[in-house]
Amino acid sequence: MILVYVDHDRGVLDELSLQAVAAARGLDTDVQAVMVGADAVTAAARLGEFGVTTTHVAVDPRITDYAPMATGRAVAQMARQMSPAAVLAVGSPRGNEVLAHASAIVDEPFAADCTAITLGDGVSHVTRNRWAGNVLEDARVHAPMLIASTALHAFAVDPVTGSGPAAVVEFAPELADADLAVRIVDRVGGGGGGVSLAEAKVVVSGGRGVGEGGFGPLEELAALLGGAVGCSRVVTSAGWRPHAEQVGQTGTKVAPDLYIAVGISGATQHIAGCKNAKTMIAINTDPDATIMSFADYAVIGDAATVMPALVDAVRAAKS
Amino acid sequence: MNVAVCIKRIPLSPGRWTLTADETAIDTSGSAMGWTLSPHEECAVEAAVQLAEGGGSVTAFSLGTPESAEQIREVMAVGVDRGVLLETDGSDWDGQATAAALASAITADDTDFDAVIVGTESADASGYQVGVRIAHALGWPIVTNVKGLSVEGGVARCERVVGSEREVYEVSLPAVIAVKDGVNIPRYPSVPGRIKARKKPLDTVTPEARPARVEKVKLALPPQETSSAQVLGTGADAAPQVVAVLKEIGVLA
Numbered sequence: 001m002i003l004v005y006v007d008h009d010r011g012v013l014d015e016l017s018l019q020a021v022a023a024a025r026g027l028d029t030d031v032q033a034v035m036v037g038a039d040a041v042t043a044a045a046r047l048g049e050f051g052v053t054t055t056h057v058a059v060d061p062r063i064t065d066y067a068p069m070a071t072g073r074a075v076a077q078m079a080r081q082m083s084p085a086a087v088l089a090v091g092s093p094r095g096n097e098v099l100a101h102a103s104a105i106v107d108e109p110f111a112a113d114c115t116a117i118t119l120g121d122g123v124s125h126v127t128r129n130r131w132a133g134n135v136l137e138d139a140r141v142h143a144p145m146l147i148a149s150t151a152l153h154a155f156a157v158d159p160v161t162g163s164g165p166a167a168v169v170e171f172a173p174e175l176a177d178a179d180l181a182v183r184i185v186d187r188v189g190g191g192g193g194g195v196s197l198a199e200a201k202v203v204v205s206g207g208r209g210v211g212e213g214g215f216g217p218l219e220e221l222a223a224l225l226g227g228a229v230g231c232s233r234v235v236t237s238a239g240w241r242p243h244a245e246q247v248g249q250t251g252t253k254v255a256p257d258l259y260i261a262v263g264i265s266g267a268t269q270h271i272a273g274c275k276n277a278k279t280m281i282a283i284n285t286d287p288d289a290t291i292m293s294f295a296d297y298a299v300i301g302d303a304a305t306v307m308p309a310l311v312d313a314v315r316a317a318k319s
Numbered sequence: 320m321n322v323a324v325c326i327k328r329i330p331l332s333p334g335r336w337t338l339t340a341d342e343t344a345i346d347t348s349g350s351a352m353g354w355t356l357s358p359h360e361e362c363a364v365e366a367a368v369q370l371a372e373g374g375g376s377v378t379a380f381s382l383g384t385p386e387s388a389e390q391i392r393e394v395m396a397v398g399v400d401r402g403v404l405l406e407t408d409g410s411d412w413d414g415q416a417t418a419a420a421l422a423s424a425i426t427a428d429d430t431d432f433d434a435v436i437v438g439t440e441s442a443d444a445s446g447y448q449v450g451v452r453i454a455h456a457l458g459w460p461i462v463t464n465v466k467g468l469s470v471e472g473g474v475a476r477c478e479r480v481v482g483s484e485r486e487v488y489e490v491s492l493p494a495v496i497a498v499k500d501g502v503n504i505p506r507y508p509s510v511p512g513r514i515k516a517r518k519k520p521l522d523t524v525t526p527e528a529r530p531a532r533v534e535k536v537k538l539a540l541p542p543q544e545t546s547s548a549q550v551l552g553t554g555a556d557a558a559p560q561v562v563a564v565l566k567e568i569g570v571l572a
C-alpha cells in the first residue's frame with residue numbers, strides 16, 4: 001500500500017497533489033490518501049477519480065486552517081498505523097514541509113523532489129533533483145518505509161475512467177497543543193484581481209535587457225493575454241520589480257502554456273523555474289543567448305522596440 | 320536576542336555543469352569556480368543580523384570541511400559575531416545526520432538562543448528538511464518558506480507567499496525560522512567589516528557521524544537541450560508572426 005499526503009486549501013483540492021497520486025499508482029494498485037481538516041471531506045471523496053481507494057481525513061476541532069506541524073503529526077500517525085511501503089506527497093512547499101515533519105517525527109529519512117522511484121525491501125532507489133534540477137542524484141534510501149516527495153511535474157496526473165468516489169474515513173489525530181502553535185492566523189493581500197504567477201497560463205517575463213523603465217509594455221501584454229508578469233533575479237536584486245515576481249530556482253516555478261522571456265539570458269537558475277512551460281518565446285538582442293536553446297520561438301531585437309509593437313499587434317488582433 | 324544561523328559552503332553554480340570523473344560531485348576544478356552560500360542562507364544571515372541589532376549576538380554554525388571557515392568569515396564580515404565549525408572530512412552527510420549534529424551543537428553551546436535561522440532548502444542538496452529536523456530535535460516550532468519576518472514582544476510574525484496572497488503565521492520564541500531568498504536584501508561586507516571578521520572567535524567541534532540513510536550513489540546531468548529556437552523575425556516587424564504563434568497555441572482567440 002502507498003499512502004499519499006494530499007493537500008487542500010480551505011477545502012479546495014490541491015491539483016498538484018494529484019501528481020503524487022499518479023506516482024503512487026505507478027508503484028502499487030492499493031493507493032490510499034491522507035488529508036487534514038474537516039473541510040477536506042468533499043475533496044477526499046473526489047480522489048477516487050484518480051485511483052485512490054480510501055482517503056483518511058484527520059479531524060480535530062483545533063485544526064481550522066493549514067497547520068504544518070499538526071499535519072506532519074497526522075501523516076506520521078497514519079504512516080505508523082498503516083505501515084505503507086511508501087509515503088508520498090508532491091514536492092510543493094507544503095508537500096515538502098509536511099513530509100519533512102512526518103519523517104522527523106518517525107525518525108526516518110526523507111528524499112525530496114524525486115523524478116523516479118523504485119521500491120525495495122529495506123532499500124529503495126530514487127532519482128531526485130539537486131541544484132533545482134540542474135543535477136540529478138541517484139540515491140539509495142535505507143528505510144523500512146520510503147518517505148519521498150515527487151518533483152513538480154515529474155509525474156503526469158491520470159484520471160481513472162469509470163471509478164467511483166474514494167471511501168472517506170475520518171480519524172482523530174493525537175495532537176499536542178504545541179503541534180498547533182504553527183498555523184495560518186491571517187491572510188493578507190490577494191484578491192487584487194491580478195493573476196497569480198504560479199498559476200498563470202501566460203507569463204511575460206523580463207530580465208536585465210528590459211531595463212528599469214521598460215516593464216510597461218510587458219504589463220500591458222500580460223494583461224491582454226490574461227497572464228502575469230515575471231522577471232529574473234537581476235531585476236529583483238536591482239529593485240526594479242518585487243521579489244514575488246522572480247522566476248527560477250529561488251523564485252517561483254511556473255509551468256504556463258506560454259512563457260515569453262524578454263531580455264533574459266537563460267541562466268540555469270532561471271531556466272529551473274520556467275522549463276516546464278509548454279511554449280517559450282524569447283525576445284533578445286543576442287541570437288546566441290543561452291535562452292535560445294530552450295525557447296521554441298525567438299524574435300531577435302531590442303525589447304524597447306519589439307514589445308510596444310507586439311502590444312499593438314495583440315490589441316489589434318483582439319478587437 | 321541571541322540568534323543562531325546555519326550556513327553551508329557550496330560551489331558557485333557554473334554556467335555549464337560538469338561532473339567529476341567518478342560522477343559523485345560537481346567538478347569544481349574549473350578556473351572560474353569559487354565557493355559561496357546559497358541565496359536563502361545569505362538572507363538567513365541578514366535576518367539573523369537584523370534580529371540581533373537591538374542587542375544580542377549572532378552565531379553561525381556550519382557543518383562541512385575545514386574550508387567552510389571561509390564562509391563563516393564571510394558572514395562575520397556582515398555582522399555575525401562568532402562561528403562554530405562542525406568539521407567533517409568531506410564525506411556526504413544526509414539531512415538527518417546534518418540536522419542531528421547541528422541540533423546538538425546548538426544545544427551544547429554556552430549561548431541560550433532565542434531563534435535559529437536556516438534556509439528553507441540548501442541550493443546544492445535541495446533536501447527541504449534540515450531546519451524542520453532541528454526544530455523537532457529542539458522541541459521548538461518552525462515556520463518554513465518565510466518571505467516576511469518581524470519580531471515583537473517575543474513573537475515572530477512570519478509571512479509566506481502563496482500565489483498573490485501572503486499567509487501569516489505567528490510563533491512564540493524560541494523558534495526555528497526557515498527563510499527564502501527575498502525575505503530581505505542582504506547587505507554587502509564593508510572593508511572594516513572584513514578586517515573585524517578576521518579576529519572574531521571561531522570554534523571547531525567534531526560532530527558525531529552517522530551512516531547516510533539517503534545514500535548518494537552517483538550524480539547525472541539531465542539531458543541537454545540541443546534544439547534551437549525558430550526565429551520568427553527581427554525587431555518590431557516580427558510582431559505579426561508572434562501573433563500568429565499566439566493564435567496557433569491558443570492563448571489568443
Ligand SMILES: Cc1cc2nc3c(=O)[nH]c(=O)nc-3n(C[C@H](O)[C@H](O)[C@H](O)COP(=O)(O)OP(=O)(O)OC[C@H]3O[C@@H](n4cnc5c(N)ncnc54)[C@H](O)[C@@H]3O)c2cc1C
Nearest residue numbers: 207208209232233248249250251263264265269270285303
Ligand atoms: C544559487 C543561485 C540561485 C539563483 N536563482 C535565480 C532565480 O531564481 N532566478 C533568476 O532569474 N536568476 C537566479 N540566479 C541568477 C542567475 O544566475 C542569473 O544571474 C540571472 O538569471 C540573469 O538575469 P538576466 O537574464 O536578467 O540578466 P543577464 O544574464 O545579464 O542577461 C540579460 C539578457 O538581456 C539581453 N539584452 C540586453 N539588452 C537587451 C535589449 N535592449 N533587448 C532585449 N534583450 C536585451 C542580453 O543579450 C542578455 O541575454 C541565481 C543565481 C544563483 C547563484
Ligand SMILES: Nc1ncnc2c1ncn2[C@@H]1O[C@H](COP(=O)(O)O)[C@@H](O)[C@H]1O
Nearest residue numbers: 325326382437438440441446447448449
Ligand atoms: N552542512 C550544513 N551546515 C549548516 N547548515 C546546513 C547544512 N546543511 C543544511 N543546512 C541548513 O539547512 C537548510 C536546509 O537544508 P536542506 O535540508 O539540505 O535543504 C539550509 O539552507 C541551511 O540553512
